[in-house]
Amino acid sequence: MYCKNCNSSNIFKKKFNFDFYSHRDFSKIISSNTYLECRDCKIIYSMKTLFLKRLYKKIFAKKKLVTKSKDIELIPKFNDVNIYQHFFNKEIKNKNNLRILDYGNSSINQLKDYSNFFYNTKIFFYDIAISKDYLFYNKKTNTKCIITSNLKKIDQKIDIMISFNSLQYYLNYKSFFKFIKRKSYLKTKMYITTPSIDINKYFFLLGDEYLKFSKIGLINFLEKNLNKETKLLKRNYLSTVNFALVNFNKNKKLRKAKKVNKLDAIHKYLNQKSLQIKNLNLKKTFIFGTRVNSYFIAKYLSNFGGLIDDQINKTVKKYRLLDKIYDKDILIMIPYMGIKYNMIKKILIKKKFKNFFQI
Numbered sequence: 001m002y003c004k005n006c007n008s009s010n011i012f013k014k015k016f017n018f019d020f021y022s023h024r025d026f027s028k029i030i031s032s033n034t035y036l037e038c039r040d041c042k043i044i045y046s047m048k049t050l051f052l053k054r055l056y057k058k059i060f061a062k063k064k065l066v067t068k069s070k071d072i073e074l075i076p077k078f079n080d081v082n083i084y085q086h087f088f089n090k091e092i093k094n095k096n097n098l099r100i101l102d103y104g105n106s107s108i109n110q111l112k113d114y115s116n117f118f119y120n121t122k123i124f125f126y127d128i129a130i131s132k133d134y135l136f137y138n139k140k141t142n143t144k145c146i147i148t149s150n151l152k153k154i155d156q157k158i159d160i161m162i163s164f165n166s167l168q169y170y171l172n173y174k175s176f177f178k179f180i181k182r183k184s185y186l187k188t189k190m191y192i193t194t195p196s197i198d199i200n201k202y203f204f205l206l207g208d209e210y211l212k213f214s215k216i217g218l219i220n221f222l223e224k225n226l227n228k229e230t231k232l233l234k235r236n237y238l239s240t241v242n243f244a245l246v247n248f249n250k251n252k253k254l255r256k257a258k259k260v261n262k263l264d265a266i267h268k269y270l271n272q273k274s275l276q277i278k279n280l281n282l283k284k285t286f287i288f289g290t291r292v293n294s295y296f297i298a299k300y301l302s303n304f305g306g307l308i309d310d311q312i313n314k315t316v317k318k319y320r321l322l323d324k325i326y327d328k329d330i331l332i333m334i335p336y337m338g339i340k341y342n343m344i345k346k347i348l349i350k351k352k353f354k355n356f357f358q359i
């Protein structure tokens, strides 16, 4: 067996007997999964490619333009400002005369919003699931926009490439990188985010992803496929994901490979957590959050009261809104670490809840 990314035979296989969830509504999609990890390039990928192909056919079937209010509500915010606004303000200093490509985005509202930030610019959104091109011209900023599923329509070299949270689904990533190479030139900068299994190990349980990225895995993956210098950006507005920048005017440097074995480490972590939770002997306990972390914990908790969240989450059904809970003495478990845990803690204290703990 060889690594699909770098052809190395130094490859490690591991089976995970855990429930794996959909990234959309966290419903269970499969009860075990097998992954490969390359010891040389550190890439981790699912062996269930046929299963994923079938799944993607359903998820990414051609649809009409996703539009209006729904998608804007799903855009993550930091300090009540949409993430991409922080991104434009912080990372892109010159906002004039650019060609921008957002690969894997089909939101009309976001496209229109983007066009207000730039002048004399051309903005391309590419998404596989678009059935018909959508064109938009912003008179005020003289910026032309298009949403398309036809790569031929992207007929210029691109200055700013954006790939937010989609790389992990690309079964056919080689053709993606081929296209990116064709559209890049010396001034191109590419910004990529993916879920980070370093920052949140439960992201590993998103069963519809093909690739799993640690920080070092993402850098190696990008450098191997694009041959350009890649670095990780540390930003507080994007602290829960891997955030990488590829600079097309510099070739990649040689890196010393570190010995890591993420698959074993994550498997051990999930095992220990599931045992720890099974052995808890608590009164009725609520779990904070409506994402994969909380679903994992809920499965093993014996006296589970339900999920709670401080924000409306339209993609899941069963949970209670924090503001609607009047008994401030209920027991709440928080399955998050670091910055995210501190944020939740602050919210609970502010809302006068007394009994909560981290797991």
Ligand SMILES: [Zn+2]
Residues within 6 Å of the ligand: 003, 004, 005, 006, 007, 008, 038, 039, 040, 041, 042, 043
């Ligand atoms: Zn490899």
